Amino acid sequence: MHPPAHIGPNAITRVAEALDALSTSAVKVRLFEGAGLSRYLINAPQAPVPETEVAALHSSLFNELPEQEARRIARRAGELTASYLLAHRIPKPFQALLRVLPPALRARLLLGAIAKHAWTFAGSSAFSYRVQGWQTRAVRIHMRIAHNSACSGRRTDTPSCEYHRAVFERLLNALVAPIAVREVACCACGASACEFVGARSAA
Ligand SMILES: [Zn+2]
Numbered sequence: 293m294h295p296p297a298h299i300g301p302n303a304i305t306r307v308a309e310a311l312d313a314l315s316t317s318a319v320k321v322r323l324f325e326g327a328g329l330s331r332y333l334i335n336a337p338q339a340p341v342p343e344t345e346v347a348a349l350h351s352s353l354f355n356e357l358p359e360q361e362a363r364r365i366a367r368r369a370g371e372l373t374a375s376y377l378l379a380h381r382i383p384k385p386f387q388a389l390l391r392v393l394p395p396a397l398r399a400r401l402l403l404g405a406i407a408k409h410a411w412t413f414a415g416s417s418a419f420s421y422r423v424q425g426w427q428t429r430a431v432r433i434h435m436r437i438a439h440n441s442a443c444s445g446r447r448t449d450t451p452s453c454e455y456h457r458a459v460f461e462r463l464l465n466a467l468v469a470p471i472a473v474r475e476v477a478c479c480a481c482g483a484s485a486c487e488f489v490g491a492r493s494a495a
Pocket residue numbers: 440443451452453475477478479480485486487
C-alpha cells in the first residue's frame with residue numbers, strides 16, 4: 293500500500309485557530325483527540341501532513357459538533373488559510389500584476405497558479421477548473437476536486453466543504469472581483485467530486 297499523499301498543514305493549523313476563536317479549549321481537545329491528532333495540540337505541524345489526518349480532523353469536526361457550528365468553524369479556518377496564503381505564499385509581484393488585468397484574465401491566472409499548487413489542498417485528489425466569460429460582468433468560475441480525500445469519513449445531506457469554499461472565495465475576492473462561491477456537489481453527499489461555482493456577487 294502506498295503511504296497517503298500529503299497536504300499543506302493549514303488544513304489542520306487553521307482549524308485549531310478557528311476553534312480558539314469560536315469555541316472552547318475543551319472542544320478543541322475533544323476534536324483533536326477524536327481525530328487521533330492530540331500531538332498537534334502540543335506541536336502544531338509545520339510541514340505537509342498526510343491527507344488522511346486532514347480528513348480525520350474535518351470529519352471529527354462534523355461528527356462531534358452541531359452541523360451549523362462545524363460549518364462556521366470550517367469557514368473561519370478556510371478564511372484564515374486564504375489570509376495566510378495572501379500574506380506569505382502568493383508572491384506580491386503576482387498579486388500586483390493581477391490587479392491591473394481584466395477580471396476574467398485575473399481569474400485564469402489565479403486558478404492556473406492554484407492548480408499548480410493543488411496538492412497543498414487536494415492531496416491525491418485531482419483539481420480542475422474552468423473560467424467562462426471574458427466580459428467583466430459575466431465571469432463565471434467552475435472548480436472541481438474529484439474524489440476529494442478531505443471528505444473521507446464525513447457524511448452530510450448538503451455540501452459541506454466550507455473550508456475549501458471559503459479558501460476559494462476569499463482568494464477570488466482578494467485577487468479577482470467580488471465573487472460568491474457555492475459548493476454545488478460534494479463527496480460528503482455521495483457525489484464523485486466536490487464542485488464549486490463562483491459568480492460575481494451583486495456587490
Ligand atoms: Zn465537498
